[in-house]
Amino acid sequence: MKKLLLGNAAVARGAYEAGVRVVASYPGTPSTEITENIVKYDEIYAEWSPNEKVAAEVAIGASIAGARSMSCMKHVGLNVMADPVFTSCYTGVNAGLVFCVADDPGMHSSQNEQDSRHYAKAAKIPMLEPSDSGECKEFTKLAFEISEKFDTPVFLRLSTRISHSQSLVELCDRQNDELKPYEKNAPKYVMMPGNAIKRHVDVENRLLALKEFSENSDINTEEINSTDIGIICGGTTYLYAHEALGDKASYLKIGMVYPLPDKKIIDFAKKCKKVYVCEELDPIIETQCKALGLDVIGKEAFTLLGEYTPSMIKSAVLGEKIPKENALLEPLPARPPVMCAGCPHRGAYFVLKKLGLTVSGDIGCYTLGAVPPLASIDTTICMGASVSAAHGMAKARGSEFNKKLVSVIGDSTFMHSGITGLTDIVYNKGANTVIILDNSITGMTGHQDNPTTGYTIRGEETKQVNLISLCKALGVEHVVVADPFDVKEFERVVKEEVNRDEPSVIISQRPCALLKRVKYTGHCKIGDNCKNCKMCMKLGCPAISVKDDKVVIDNTQCNGCGLCVNVCPFGAISKED
């Protein structure tokens, strides 16, 4: 039976069919839906772990214990989990182990555009790359076979267009789901120098065997048409190149990115007059081709930046001009993403902006506090950096600077990697103020539960981490809970906490407006006593705008959250049902 499936759902289906028993992940676009789809299969234990490092370790442990296991993350999540991943290459596996990493060329929803293929070479772990949903499922199953056959973890690399495109997938039954026996094997699984030195020899021998596999497996396939042009490609670029060039070119489609099939590449290059390497982001296959002494054209014809398109390939390879666009002859205003109407973060940023504070930001919906009119955030680097980077700022510039400085971090991000930064502040005599924007959910990636919500990935009730007790246990004496929609009180609390000479935490508590249990009713309405001061416009609410120099509220956008009622200095805005 064929079904239209998202690439991510197809990976989940592949894991199910491969008999996977344990999946541990942390959400991150574009990888999130893999694990969300895993939940549909009762046979698989699934969890949102607090961060990717923990997730990888859960999967590694489960594999050693005899269950086929998987961990899924976005490219920057792979940085977080790199430590256990590099050493899992040395231990190898008991049951199959797959790390599924989704890159984001074009940065649809990311802070950088790193190419995770580098990790395969650096960690000496084989990597497969599918180019549609059908392959997502098949390559996932193959990854588990390779993992067990060669005693190695395997990377499955996706990118946004593969993860978030739906195409047809043939469904099969589940197999191989029995546990493998567990036996203590310290020389294999205790990585201390005496053991690891021996395991490194195994790693290098294994890579030779994997290279042989890559040469002979039909995961790397040739498609010979006209040999005037040869295209070496994989993943998305196979699709784009084929769409652009059809049978005007021959293709070597690389499904195994590491180790690369050198002989196959040389053989293909010999057959074609002119050979291009077409790959998004970094010249990884190209560098290998050039090391083999092949005369190939790569990044000199294409780009290191963003996503490729068929027309771009057509123009680079065939020299065809891109036709003139049919566009309106006037500039159109951009439409950047914004915080939703009713977003609890809006109240917090309104106050931070008003007080003119330096704001050390983090990763989540609340990163949108960096865009006008709120434009409050000064820095955003990676998960957790809001806390530790602010500590560094305060140490660099001293106490007066620190009294105009706060960190903002979401509840899920705080659990992910904010706790260690806060520990650092307490331990090293910092006096920072950290605002935990607790909206009771992991928002940006589409509402995943986390340790502070009290529910598991399957929606089962569980022990809830109490943020107040947690911060106090770390040694923070001043922990205050405040409602960001009560702007006057919130402002008072922020002023008081930043002025302290000790660390403090403000828990800005109000749930995400998109949660089902949050039921705002009615709409906000502007009364006749509006003085047109435009204070409400400073909120950057998508429902409030100016028409003919008068402020108006759009009922189709307004959800009646009432924040604007609280900020109007003349009491001119009221709620109506």
Add this chain to the structure above:
Amino acid sequence: MTKSIMIVGVGGQGTLLASRILGNTVIREGYDVKVSEVHGMSQRGGSVVTYVKYGEKVYSPTIDKGEADLILAFEILEAARALPFLKNDGTMIANTQEINPMPVITGAAKYPENLADKLDKQSKLVKLDALSLAREAGNIKTVNVVLIGVLAKNSEIPYEKWIESLKETVPEKLLDVNLKAFDLGYNL
């Protein structure tokens, strides 16, 4: 021949559901299909673009400039933004609803005037006030299904196939209002 359809709008308008209804309808006709979606940050009130391509064999899930046979626009500024993707003889179906983007709200930019008239001069335009029709159907959130109704009328796929797919995609308690919305669009 591959058919290329773009669905554009503002994050939160329900473009994803529309592309899924479309995808599920064309597989009923036995085509190879690819649907490319947008998740994550851009969904938060930003411009969103979904590509649906179907035919005997589809390679790229994305659509290049000048290659869309049809664009289904949920908002008129987004229709204008997507115009470069439309084929010279392509059809533009546009909801005339205006949603102010943040640069317009903050006063940094102006919402362009008379966009429907301008689009009419440069494309085969089918324009409608889908918001009013959704209201008439009984729920303003059915704008997406009203627009799918208009798309259905402009496609070669039979009415019944659309209804079957709609029944499969939409939750049962919302089916009646969605069927009504679909018909209002279809009979425009």
